[in-house]
Amino acid sequence: MSNPPSPIVHTIFEPVTGTWQYIVADPSSLKAVIIDPVLDFDPCRNAIATSTADSLLAVVKENGYTVTHLLETHAHADHLTAARYLQTQLPGTPEICIGKRIVEVQERFAKKYGISEEEYTGVFDNLWEDDETFAIGELEGRVVRLPGHTPDHVGYLIGENIFCGDSLFDPDVGSARCDFPGGDAHQLFSSVSTLFSLPDHYKIYTGHDYPPTGIRTEPVPFTTVGEQKARNKHLKTGTSKEEFVAWRTERDSALAEPRLLHQALQVNIRGGRLPAPSTEGDSFLVVPVRIPGGVKL
Structure with a gap:
């Protein structure tokens, strides 16, 4: 069995929210996707800015890419998505795509925030089915269901790389919280097992990084499956589901809500x-x- 073609991966870190954004391109056709782009929001001034998203556009222009899809791993609760802004700026109107269970999240939070159905119905161009495949030029992307952090969470397997969103973080950071509505630590454990079933040399690209003080200063976009299995401080090989669920539940009960929780959810479900x-x-x-x-x- 031959190895899948290798994409070009640009890793762009947004330090205010600790978010990794990715541009993944086919080197042959220069078709590309953008994963989890950030729209800047200043809660002190209630002001939006596009400097981070504009930096993504600059990379696209510099490399001559044609963006075909804007991919969301889930409805983020810690930053606003720049997908709609990018769609208005890029030629060809690339599709904004997310997993099909976003409908459950939209309905739940629309009720909470008093958002009318007309404001969120049909705002995504494509709702992925589990294991659905799509083309990025000559590359193939596959949608991998990874619930636990949120019920709508998916990852994207492209070549020997999986972009796992907030399912898993760098080994010295660990795992994502599971206390948002619809989150489930049992499901997250199973989702990490899905990630760990990939070959050890595959790269896991994470949705965030929060470098631990005194250990390292620079954010890291990926580690290999093998490194995660050996070193992840919450979920390395040998950790039982019962042990993880008990620890994650206790930990989550003490966490503060994300700084941009309400602003992010209201924009992101739209x-x-x-x-x-x-x-x-x-x-x-x-x-x-x-x-x-x-x-x-």
Whole structure:
């Protein structure tokens, strides 16, 4: 059995949210995809900027790529997606794609934030089926279901590389939280088992990196399956499901919510679109207010 063709992989780190973004290209046709792009958001000014997304566009232009797909691994809760912005800037209107279980996430959070069905229905151009394949020029991409962090989570297997989103992090960081609605530590353990079933030399590209203080200073985009199996501090080979689920559940119960949780979810279930503007041209995002028990205002 011959090895699959090797793509060109550009790794672009966004330091404010600790997010890895990827441009993956076919060297023969120069067709490319962009995975998990970031739209900058300043919560102090409630202001959006496109400098990070524009840096992706610069890489595309410099290398003469034609982007065919904008790929989301899941509905992110820690950054806003730049997929819609990129779609408006790139020629050919590349498809915005995500796993089919995004519908469950959209319905849940639309109800929470009071978003009308018209604002999220059909905002993604393609909802992937499990194990669906797609072409990137002469390369083949395959959708791999990886639930646990979120119910809609998928990864993308391209050549000998899997882009796993937030399923797994660098070995010295470990694994993703599972306490968001629809998250499940049992499922995450199974998803990591799926990743670990790949050949040891395959590369696992992660969705984030948070370099541990005193251990390293630079973010790392990938490690091999073999390295993850040997060194991942939460899920290395020999870790039982019961042990991981108990630890992950206890750990998640003490975590604060992501800084951009509410802004990110409201934009991301709309496929990167902002809420419809008011008559004065402003878009508004809903932020819940927590009131202590017994307090009446």
